[in-house]
Amino acid sequence: MEDGYWLLGRLDWQALPFVRAWRHPSVSEWIGAGAGGLVVIAALAVLVMLTRRKAWRRLWDGWLTSLDHKKIGIMYVVIALVMLTRALIEAVLMRMQQFAAVGDPGFLSPEHFSQLFSTHGTVMIFFMAMPFLTGIINYVMPLQIGARDVSFPLLNSISLMLTAAGAALVMISLVVGQFSTGGWSAYPPYTGIQFSPGVGPDYWIWAVTLSSIASTLSGLNFAVTIYKERAPGMTLFRMPLFCWTTLCTSILMIFAMAPLTVASLMLALDRYAGFHFFTAEAGGNLMNYANLFWLFGHPEVYILILPAFGVYSSVISTYSGKTLYGYKSLVYATLAIAVLSFTVWLHHFFTMGQTANVNAIFGIATMLIGVPTGVKVYDWLLTLLRGRIRFTAPMLFSIMFLVTFVVGGITGVILANPPVDFVVHNSLFLVAHFHNMLIPGLLFGMIAATQHWFPKAFGFRLDETWGKISFWCWAVGFYLAFMPLYALGLMGAMRRTSEWLRPDYSPLMLIALLGALLLFAGFVSLLVQLGVSVRHRDRYRVPVGDPWDGHSLEWATSAPPPEYNFALIPRVEARDAFRQMKRRGIAYARPEAYTDIAMPKNSAVGPIIGLAGAGLGFALTWHIGWLAVLGFSVIVGAVIARSFVRETERLIPAASVREHHERWLDAVAATPRVPRVQELCPSNRGHAEPMA
Amino acid sequence: MRVSSRWTRNSRSLLAAVSGLLLSGCADYGLFAAAGPVAEAQRSHLLLIVGWMLVVSLPLFVALPFVLWRYRQRNRKADYRPDWEFSRLLETLIWGLPIVVVSVLGYEAWRQTYRLDPYRPIPADRPPVEIQVVGMDWKWLFIYPAAGVAAVNEVILPVGRPVRFRLTSATVLQSFMIPRLGGQMYAMPGMVSQLNLIATRAGEYRGLNTQFNGEGFARQKFIARAVSEARYRQLLAGMAATEAALDAATLARLRRASVLDSPLRFGSVDGDPFNAIVAQLRRGGGYAFTPAVGAR
Numbered sequence A: 001m002e003d004g005y006w007l008l009g010r011l012d013w014q015a016l017p018f019v020r021a022w023r024h025p026s027v028s029e030w031i032g033a034g035a036g037g038l039v040v041i042a043a044l045a046v047l048v049m050l051t052r053r054k055a056w057r058r059l060w061d062g063w064l065t066s067l068d069h070k071k072i073g074i075m076y077v078v079i080a081l082v083m084l085t086r087a088l089i090e091a092v093l094m095r096m097q098q099f100a101a102v103g104d105p106g107f108l109s110p111e112h113f114s115q116l117f118s119t120h121g122t123v124m125i126f127f128m129a130m131p132f133l134t135g136i137i138n139y140v141m142p143l144q145i146g147a148r149d150v151s152f153p154l155l156n157s158i159s160l161m162l163t164a165a166g167a168a169l170v171m172i173s174l175v176v177g178q179f180s181t182g183g184w185s186a187y188p189p190y191t192g193i194q195f196s197p198g199v200g201p202d203y204w205i206w207a208v209t210l211s212s213i214a215s216t217l218s219g220l221n222f223a224v225t226i227y228k229e230r231a232p233g234m235t236l237f238r239m240p241l242f243c244w245t246t247l248c249t250s251i252l253m254i255f256a257m258a259p260l261t262v263a264s265l266m267l268a269l270d271r272y273a274g275f276h277f278f279t280a281e282a283g284g285n286l287m288n289y290a291n292l293f294w295l296f297g298h299p300e301v302y303i304l305i306l307p308a309f310g311v312y313s314s315v316i317s318t319y320s321g322k323t324l325y326g327y328k329s330l331v332y333a334t335l336a337i338a339v340l341s342f343t344v345w346l347h348h349f350f351t352m353g354q355t356a357n358v359n360a361i362f363g364i365a366t367m368l369i370g371v372p373t374g375v376k377v378y379d380w381l382l383t384l385l386r387g388r389i390r391f392t393a394p395m396l397f398s399i400m401f402l403v404t405f406v407v408g409g410i411t412g413v414i415l416a417n418p419p420v421d422f423v424v425h426n427s428l429f430l431v432a433h434f435h436n437m438l439i440p441g442l443l444f445g446m447i448a449a450t451q452h453w454f455p456k457a458f459g460f461r462l463d464e465t466w467g468k469i470s471f472w473c474w475a476v477g478f479y480l481a482f483m484p485l486y487a488l489g490l491m492g493a494m495r496r497t498s499e500w501l502r503p504d505y506s507p508l509m510l511i512a513l514l515g516a517l518l519l520f521a522g523f524v525s526l527l528v529q530l531g532v533s534v535r536h537r538d539r540y541r542v543p544v545g546d547p548w549d550g551h552s553l554e555w556a557t558s559a560p561p562p563e564y565n566f567a568l569i570p571r572v573e574a575r576d577a578f579r580q581m582k583r584r585g586i587a588y589a590r591p592e593a594y595t596d597i598a599m600p601k602n603s604a605v606g607p608i609i610g611l612a613g614a615g616l617g618f619a620l621t622w623h624i625g626w627l628a629v630l631g632f633s634v635i636v637g638a639v640i641a642r643s644f645v646r647e648t649e650r651l652i653p654a655a656s657v658r659e660h661h662e663r664w665l666d667a668v669a670a671t672p673r674v675p676r677v678q679e680l681c682p683s684n685r686g687h688a689e690p691m692a
Numbered sequence B: 001m002r003v004s005s006r007w008t009r010n011s012r013s014l015l016a017a018v019s020g021l022l023l024s025g026c027a028d029y030g031l032f033a034a035a036g037p038v039a040e041a042q043r044s045h046l047l048l049i050v051g052w053m054l055v056v057s058l059p060l061f062v063a064l065p066f067v068l069w070r071y072r073q074r075n076r077k078a079d080y081r082p083d084w085e086f087s088r089l090l091e092t093l094i095w096g097l098p099i100v101v102v103s104v105l106g107y108e109a110w111r112q113t114y115r116l117d118p119y120r121p122i123p124a125d126r127p128p129v130e131i132q133v134v135g136m137d138w139k140w141l142f143i144y145p146a147a148g149v150a151a152v153n154e155v156i157l158p159v160g161r162p163v164r165f166r167l168t169s170a171t172v173l174q175s176f177m178i179p180r181l182g183g184q185m186y187a188m189p190g191m192v193s194q195l196n197l198i199a200t201r202a203g204e205y206r207g208l209n210t211q212f213n214g215e216g217f218a219r220q221k222f223i224a225r226a227v228s229e230a231r232y233r234q235l236l237a238g239m240a241a242t243e244a245a246l247d248a249a250t251l252a253r254l255r256r257a258s259v260l261d262s263p264l265r266f267g268s269v270d271g272d273p274f275n276a277i278v279a280q281l282r283r284g285g286g287y288a289f290t291p292a293v294g295a296r
């Protein structure tokens, strides 16, 4: 064994992209080194800024150790946005390569290209989509059911920090070593030790394992919260639809993440300990991995999409000034989708060589999901019918979702037919299809959610003009970027291809590239929107907290809400609880008495476990024994130590609750109500004149 | 310098391609240019699905713009029913219509899945040709057990006679496909799968691996030549006259990761390499992969 192995494991200078670029200079390596450099510089810049502003203490006390579900939610969204930036840049790079590489090797080496699609896919699913929806759920769901926090606030913080640890590992792989080249699905034996002897798949394994454990815990937390923490009178069938979709997503998380955790750990055993689960030899079989992975993978797409369905339900009914059409239908459709999503995983490998019987059954099961999904789309359409529709930014995203999602649904049914899937499996047709589902069905939903709930979280509205500019970029960009891929797929162009031997692919590749650039412009516009809104925040303030004439309880409290959400837990008597309160004139009523409120104390356990988890993952990736032992011991130690802490709660005295609440009620009384036509004017201070 | 010349080259081929595409209407591509009954059936099945799906989706595409326009906030003339939340008739329709369409499509899917089952021998008056296919990093080996010849990255098919491909992989998971003839099938290490196809038109068709397997993936292509039966016999006889033999040493060389510039032909085959590779991978330790060898 070499000197220093005990200290650094397999780490050496070659692990640094800068060294690689120095030794073998090429455009591809320079891009790699540039990306690594960017990560280092950005990290340093953040550190310097925090130090110069003396913000460490504030960050630690106010955010990192906080157990407030609202702050945890916001931190999740921040992670999602950082990772989205990276994954989008990678997407544009891939599009440039595939355009440049028509009848030409292009500017990226095949190796580099395969890292790009692997990290893009892994990041988008595990470190963009999952944190984004978990963040939105975290922020909104407890408010909507009239709770003060989730059931297990510390567990919530641990989930967040484990997710952050996984994301950090993927970012570190840009600077130290290389990520996997095996795609987001990491099929063995390609990702086995024989074919991928480097550290890439190990980064994938540990990043995904951290994330899957975090998501399992989040699922448990959300489900229990919905079962146990609802305000008095908030029966299940009075919950906003977003809470229903959250409940279903949580149940899916509980049951669907486990196969992934198991699959990635079995792959780890193959790689680290010479096991043969997924090799061809000694009784192993790679298709067992495919089964386990998609047993997670298919429910996963519904984990991703259901919360967005909830967002669209809120947004569409709010901005058309109507109650949701077909609430019960939507609930049953959601439940049906959740159950059926476990019965279709085999459609990801119709081409495995199983009998026609098996294929036909799974194909038909897949098409069945189309029924409840179609019902939902029409329920939303009927919600718009006979409304008074305001075309605000979140509404535009929702409308674009309706149209685009149906296109994706059509191609989904095409793919569900084994005979046709034989032709388009693994092709760009498939790539077009899943982006066609995930961009409208997830990303648009999350963007709509941020536009809709941002004023609640930060106390001021977002700039509407930039929101609309962004919307048009996303909408047009999407069609340009992905419609050509359907055609290319039918023409026989396969996914994960770094160069094309057919010169005539050029025009369609060019259109797709322009689309990707436009999509990126849409993302940049969102950042500009944020900047502009922060600059003009005084003009956009909505302290009363109900800028959109909302229907559910989150609008019944101030913006931003106090730590304990509601001075007095509201009493719910109907669906659309806050809308009904406004109608009956009991919104903003003065409570007769106040009580002390117990809230969870800050805890450093979350960040400690997150840091140790990242250390453990890094150590396992690089075979650094001592660090792995240390990381693992710290995690176990922190959990044990925490169990001895007696005083986990802090009492907020009734007097201070009263003072805060009365001040807000006075402000409400002093703020004029605005009708919907003035919704976007500075006069909208969050006191809505109810439409109906 | 290099970059700019590439860009001019690209833009020139772009012009050529745009005009080509417009003129030919996507001719000679994948499903758009099916060259056998399997691909043709797959294409018509696809069109049928699109047709039925339009039945459920067109109402949305038509109604949505209308609803958005009519019920816009400024149109005070439109009725406004903020509490309207249910209609039995509409509810029956929005559940019923998708159920009907999915039933029809489900029935069709069932029928076609059986008819186009890749394992089902294609009915024809002559017995099928059997060709063994081994996916390697990053090439395809074709063995004609009856004729005792073999080739790499080139396969010859008799027009009008069904072909039964038996597939395996000497390395990782791969997927074998000739887009203009029809669907694909996985080639898996240690396992044997099947794909039945038939070419009804003579021509040269592109074949490829669709499942990513490393650096040389983009170049793992082969040519499928569909020729008349007489020509087929002639070509095989020509191959048999080739001196090169597919022996153990050649096989070992082929199994090392590499990309080939042109096809190889072998006039004789030692033993039964196809089944030997399957058995060897099952026994264990059979992978022959040297990751150090580059793609080009």
Ligand code: HEM
Binding pocket: A088, A091, A092, A094, A095, A117, A118, A120, A121, A122, A124, A125, A129, A182, A183, A184, A185, A431, A435, A438, A439, A442, A443, A481, A494, A495, A496, A497, A516, A519
């Ligand atoms: C918004 C602009 C986006 C663009 C331009 C884009 C582009 C791409 C490209 C070029 C590929 C590689 C296709 C290939 O294999 O040839 C890809 C793969 C992928 N994308 Fe995206 N993407 C975008 C957004 C998303 C989003 C929002 C998600 C998920 C939430 C996502 C998930 C994936 C996944 C899972 C893969 C497959 C990776 C693999 O092959 O293992 N993408 N995308």
Ligand SMILES: [Cu+2]
Binding pocket: A297, A298, A301, A344, A345, A347, A348
């Ligand atoms: Cu699926």
